[in-house]
Amino acid sequence: MTQSFQEALPFFTPAASDEATGVQVSGRLPSYIRDHRARLRERFLTGGAAAMPDYELVELVLFRAIPRQDVKPLARTLIDQFGDFNRVISAPVTALKQVKGVGEAVITELKIVEAAAHRMARSKVMARHVVSSWDALLDYCHTVMAHRDTEQFRILFLDTKNTLIADEEQARGTIDHVPVYPREVVKRALELNAASLILVHNHPSGDPTPSQADISMTAQIEAAAMALGIAVHDHLIIGKSRELSFRAEGLL
Numbered sequence: 266m267t268q269s270f271q272e273a274l275p276f277f278t279p280a281a282s283d284e285a286t287g288v289q290v291s292g293r294l295p296s297y298i299r300d301h302r303a304r305l306r307e308r309f310l311t312g313g314a315a316a317m318p319d320y321e322l323v324e325l326v327l328f329r330a331i332p333r334q335d336v337k338p339l340a341r342t343l344i345d346q347f348g349d350f351n352r353v354i355s356a357p358v359t360a361l362k363q364v365k366g367v368g369e370a371v372i373t374e375l376k377i378v379e380a381a382a383h384r385m386a387r388s389k390v391m392a393r394h395v396v397s398s399w400d401a402l403l404d405y406c407h408t409v410m411a412h413r414d415t416e417q418f419r420i421l422f423l424d425t426k427n428t429l430i431a432d433e434e435q436a437r438g439t440i441d442h443v444p445v446y447p448r449e450v451v452k453r454a455l456e457l458n459a460a461s462l463i464l465v466h467n468h469p470s471g472d473p474t475p476s477q478a479d480i481s482m483t484a485q486i487e488a489a490a491m492a493l494g495i496a497v498h499d500h501l502i503i504g505k506s507r508e509l510s511f512r513a514e515g516l517l
Contacts, residue, residue: 298335302328319350326354326378330370339366354379355412383409387432395427395463395498402429403501403508410467410503416443418466420450422459423498431457445482447489454495461496462486471505475516483511 294302305325308316317325323340331339346364347353354375361367361375386405390398402421410417416438422431435450436443443466454462464483468474475483479502487497500511511517 294333301335301337319353320344322350323353326374327371330374339364339371342366352412354382357414360414390429391432393429395421395423395429406465406501406503406508410465411505413467414469416466416469418443418445418464420453421463421465422454422457423461423463424458425460427461427498430459442478445486447482447486450486451489451493451495454490455493459495461498462490463498464500465503466501467503473502473504473507473509475500475502475509475511475514480516483517487517 305317305321309322309325314322320337320340320343323343324336327336327340342364343353344350347356347360356375358372358376361372386401386408389401390405393401395402406419410419417434418436418438419432419434421429422433424430433453435453436445438444445466450462450464464486466479479500483497483500490497497517498512499517502509502511
């Protein structure tokens with residue numbers, strides 16, 4: 266690496282609001298920032314993510330959004346604010362905007378990483394037999410739903426061979442409630458020619474214990490589906506670190 270080396274600009278120029286608290290520089294990067302970035306990238310390429318704490322992974326994401334500045338202080342702030350790497354990239358945009366130094370460029374980079382994680386997890390379960398890919402299915406549900414700050418209700422639609430043919434978000438709600446209409450659930454299953462369903466929703470509190478409303482809603486959907494020959498295989502409630510299966514708990 267020569268002294269004339271300069272890091273390439275990202276695809277867009279970060280807005281002024283993306284300047285985090287720390288050293289402000291212009292033009293050529295000071296050697297200590299340039300060398301630090303090079304060391305982090307090398308360590309990531311040789312050792313992978315397991316060789317790095319969460320704040321350093323956040324740094325790597327921030328490099329593109331903030332190319333002319335020491336981003337370690339902001340990375341540590343984000344981890345302190347949200348808890349870990351997963352919670353940083355999945356944090357609501359409104360919450361990210363409250364962090365000093367976070368602007369549109371930073372939010373865009375974080376949300377690109379989040380979208381990539383969702384796409385990769387989803388690709389492991391779509392068009393797969395759910396029994397043989399059950400662990401991947403749980404991983405996908407956790408990736409997409411575990412860190413949301415409001416409830417979300419999803420339906421996984423299966424064909425007669427228990428292959429996942431569609432995954433759709435049916436409703437969004439508040440921190441402790443999501444409106445679900447059994448008629449709409451069954452109507453969509455008929456449109457997709459689905460033979461069975463897996464219901465999934467998250468509990469932002471982190472505790473996947475079902476409420477009485479959850480149990481009642483599940484029973485209503487099961488009754489409506491059974492009347493049309495559609496089976497409800499399970500209802501999964503996704504918490505922060507674990508999930509609950511209605512089938513395993515004897516609730517279905």
